[in-house]
Amino acid sequence: MILPSAYLVVGALLFGLGLCGVLVRRNALTAFMSVELMLNAANLTFLAFARHPLRGAPSLDGSAIAFFVIAVAAAEASVGLAVVIAVFRSRGTVEIDALRSLRH
Amino acid sequence: MTEAVLFWLFAVVAVAGGLGVVLARDPLHGALSLLAAFFALAGLFLLLAAQLLAVLQVLVYAGAILVLFLLVILLLDLGPARAAASPPGVVKLAGALGALGLAGLLCTLFLSASFPPAVPPSDFGAVAAVGRVLFIDYTLPFEAISLLLLAAILGAVVVAKGKV
Missing domain, CATH: 1.20.5 (Single alpha-helices involved in coiled-coils or other helix-helix interfaces)
Incomplete structure (x- = not known):
């Protein structure tokens, strides 16, 4: 029997890894992949709490919300990658530090 | 017993895949690590009795989003990363420590929670x-x-x- 906390700990570790990737890596594609990792960690947490709630009966609301998260992540990835392609065409790089034209 | 073996297998693969995304020099290697992590997460969803979400995870994440990522990585042909592109060590350390601190905080919070035994209905998920x-x-x-x-x-x- 696996404790419900174990799933939540895996979710927390994956979220931390994704956050670390967003903060540390300078490649826009890697940062995007880290964001996807964080969204997946959130999904795992939703599903773990839906199956093992702190009080009350297991509910399918967690599945519904995870479904919406997947849909939003798909939309976010398509638009974000389009932005990456456009930036690469105009500047020849996808490094985040090179994109400073919104400063001042 | 089977559940424990499967859980540890999926959990280790998921965290190792996440580590691969953060540590890989080449975004292509990072994307392949992410693929492994997505499949392991689909397995964890199955263990949580979320069958539909496990299938959607493989179809949408591994099948659509990750293929889009791979397509863009191959299309852009970035070449080797410049040395100046890597942030200074203090920034790396601060980012890693901050993320580690948040993960540790969440872990202690989750480990201190007590969950009553819950029996889901047979068609759950x-x-x-x-x-x-x-x-x-x-x-x-x-x-x-x-x-x-x-x-x-x-x-x-x-x-x-x-x-x-």
């Missing part, structure tokens, strides 16, 4: 049951998501065609 919830309780968000996806399709085409 099945397509019919989730569909009923989606179309009865979440009708409006479901329709809003369809509009969002339409806007994302149009936005992706417009942004990728023009100059930024």
Whole structure:
């Protein structure tokens, strides 16, 4: 029997890894992949709490919300990658530090 | 027993895949690590009795989003990263420590929680049951998501065609 906390700990570790990737890596594609990792960690947490709630009966609301998260992540990835392609065409790089034209 | 073996297998692969995303020099290697992590997460969803979400995870994340990532990585042909592109060590350390601190905080919080034993109904997580919830309780968000996806399709085409 696996404790419900174990799933939540895996979710927390994956979220931390994704956050670390967003903060540390300078490649826009890697940062995007880290964001996807964080969204997946959130999904795992939703599903773990839906199956093992702190009080009350297991509910399918967690599945519904995870479904919406997947849909939003798909939309976010398509638009974000389009932005990456456009930036690469105009500047020849996808490094985040090179994109400073919104400063001042 | 089987559940414990499968859980540890999926958990280790998922965390190792996440580590691979953060540590890989080449985004292509990072994307392949992410693929492994997505499959392991689908396995964890199955262990949590969320069958529909496990299938969607493989179909949408591994099948669509990750292929899109790989396509863009191959299309851009970035070449080796410049040495100056890597942030200074203090920034790396601060980012890693901050993320580690947050993960540790969440872990202690989760480990201190006590969960009462819960028995789900037999059709928990099945397509019919989730569909009923989606179309009865979440009708409006479901329709809003369809509009969002339409806007994302149009936005992706417009942004990728023009100059930024």
